[in-house]
Amino acid sequence: AAKETQILEKERKAKLQYEKQLEERQRKLKEMKQKEEQRRAAVEEKRKQKIEEEKERYEAVLHRTLERSQRLETRQKRWSWGGSVTPDSEGKTGKQHSSKRSPSTANLKQAEAAVSKRLSSSAALLNASDRTRRSQLSPLDSSVISRLLAPTQASLARSKSAATLSAD
Numbered sequence: 471a472a473k474e475t476q477i478l479e480k481e482r483k484a485k486l487q488y489e490k491q492l493e494e495r496q497r498k499l500k501e502m503k504q505k506e507e508q509r510r511a512a513v514e515e516k517r518k519q520k521i522e523e524e525k526e527r528y529e530a531v532l533h534r535t536l537e538r539s540q541r542l543e544t545r546q547k548r549w550s551w552g553g554s555v556t557p558d559s560e561g562k563t564g565k566q567h568s569s570k571r572s573p574s575t576a577n578l579k580q581a582e583a584a585v586s587k588r589l590s591s592s593a594a595l596l597n598a599s600d601r602t603r604r605s606q607l608s609p610l611d612s613s614v615i616s617r618l619l620a621p622t623q624a625s626l627a628r629s630k631s632a633a634t635l636s637a638d
């Protein structure tokens with residue numbers, strides 16, 4: 471009976487030891503899972519922050535590009551008579567000044583005001599339709615198009631030279 475009690479006691483101790491080891495393993499697994507989840511959450515949060523920063527940076531670049539193109543457009547309009555100088559209009563202005571009869575400055579100012587009014591309303595319509603078309607494009611395509619639409623240094627120089635010729 472004493473041996474049997476010792477054997478039962480050993481079995482009970484072994485069973486308790488086994489249960490403790492099992493609980494310890496489960497606790498360690500649980501801790502590892504929690505750490506892994508925290509790490510994944512941190513990585514995901516970092517990724518989201520990076521995406522947000524990239525988006526803000528892209529929007530800032532887009533905003534600066536649009537501001538530059540608008541400044542260039544206003545500068546170009548300031549130096550030309552209707553907002554844009556085409557080769558045809560350059561030829562006409564040259565012919566106009568080569569003729570001996572030129573309109574009075576009052577008539578010229580009235581004509582300029584009417585032309586600029588028409589051009590500004592048509593430009594507003596064009597810009598509105600451009601915006602709707604650009605909103606359907608991808609951001610990369612939109613930035614490429616806005617760069618292509620911005621006037622070049624050469625076109626600005628042509629506008630200035632045309633304006634100085636017309637002023638003479």
